[in-house]
Amino acid sequence: MVEARLAHEGVNVHRGVELESVVAANGRVAAVVTRTGQRLPCDLLAVAIGIQPRIDIAREAGLATGRGIWTDAMLRTSDKDIFAAGDVAEVLDPTGARRTLDSLWSVAIAHGRIAGANMCGGSEIYRRPAPFNVTKIGGIMTTLIGAVGTGGREGDLVTLARGDSSLWRERLDGFAVAADTGDNHLRLVLSEDRILGAVVMGDQALSRPLQHAIREGLDISAVRGRLKEHPAAVAQLLAELTEPKVTVAAP
Numbered sequence: 029m030v031e032a033r034l035a036h037e038g039v040n041v042h043r044g045v046e047l048e049s050v051v052a053a054n055g056r057v058a059a060v061v062t063r064t065g066q067r068l069p070c071d072l073l074a075v076a077i078g079i080q081p082r083i084d085i086a087r088e089a090g091l092a093t094g095r096g097i098w099t100d101a102m103l104r105t106s107d108k109d110i111f112a113a114g115d116v117a118e119v120l121d122p123t124g125a126r127r128t129l130d131s132l133w134s135v136a137i138a139h140g141r142i143a144g145a146n147m148c149g150g151s152e153i154y155r156r157p158a159p160f161n162v163t164k165i166g167g168i169m170t171t172l173i174g175a176v177g178t179g180g181r182e183g184d185l186v187t188l189a190r191g192d193s194s195l196w197r198e199r200l201d202g203f204a205v206a207a208d209t210g211d212n213h214l215r216l217v218l219s220e221d222r223i224l225g226a227v228v229m230g231d232q233a234l235s236r237p238l239q240h241a242i243r244e245g246l247d248i249s250a251v252r253g254r255l256k257e258h259p260a261a262v263a264q265l266l267a268e269l270t271e272p273k274v275t276v277a278a279p
């Protein structure tokens with residue numbers, strides 16, 4: 029869908045292609061050559077390298093690091109007097125099950141608040157909400173909520189987002205259902221009884237209710253079968269689950 033929109037704007041997308049070399053002429057970039065030997069003329073080259081936290085100082089100081097600076101759920105590093113927060117922090121969840129690097133604005137703010145409180149003697153635990161991001165690509169409004177990966181081609185979806193969450197890239201024990209209606213695309217990742225994540229492209233009416241259902245871990249067992257068959261009906265199905273049941277007493 030994005031590709032079609034970009035093509036309409038005159039942008040050619042070469043998927044699954046790696047650069048071999050950059051060709052310069054008169055001190056300027058003139059072309060790139062791909063691994064397959066194709067030469068693509070260009071006068072501007074932009075390179076996206078993903079998220080790479082600068083952790084040299086921490087590593088040299090002897091702190092434990094991985095992709096980021098390792099912290100516990102209180103944002104303490106391996107030196108209990110040093111805290112890390114934001115893009116550089118790779119945080120252990122309170123269950124100790126996994127570390128996550130969330131390079132998102134809202135996460136950096138929440139980390140900063142908790143690290144600050146704990147530096148002052150507090151003992152606050154960081155519990156990550158489902159990551160959430162809104163971006164626009166090829167003119168299409170796109171929202172990513174929660175875990176959107178199941179190991180297929182969703183890498184394409186994940187790299188649409190600005191900011192990043194390692195949860196988006198994780199291969200989860202869930203399965204995806206999708207619906208396309210006109211210019212809109214909806215993708216839901218479902219477990220047995222929860223919606224784990226969603227990608228909402230185009231009309232954003234579903235974004236809020238889905239964010240709520242994912243963050244609150246709403247039990248969808250009662251409507252899961254119908255949701256699987258008709259993902260586009262998710263709003264009505266969620267409403268069924270959340271609306272108070274009215275019982276009319278017999279006269």
Ligand SMILES: Cc1cc2nc3c(=O)[nH]c(=O)nc-3n(C[C@H](O)[C@H](O)[C@H](O)COP(=O)(O)OP(=O)(O)OC[C@H]3O[C@@H](n4cnc5c(N)ncnc54)[C@H](O)[C@@H]3O)c2cc1C
Pocket residue numbers: 085113114115116130131132133134136161162190191192
């Ligand atoms: C182009 C772009 C678009 C983005 N869009 C979104 C978005 O739409 N939504 C979203 O949620 N997130 C987005 N993000 C991610 C978001 O900006 C970051 O997650 C957030 O800024 C992280 O805050 P931070 O304080 O951890 O790090 P930063 O904002 O990077 O702040 C770190 C600061 O530390 C300074 N610094 C570094 N080293 C040193 C040193 N040795 N001594 C002193 N100072 C130092 C840096 O100069 C910088 O000012 C985007 C990021 C980029 C790059």
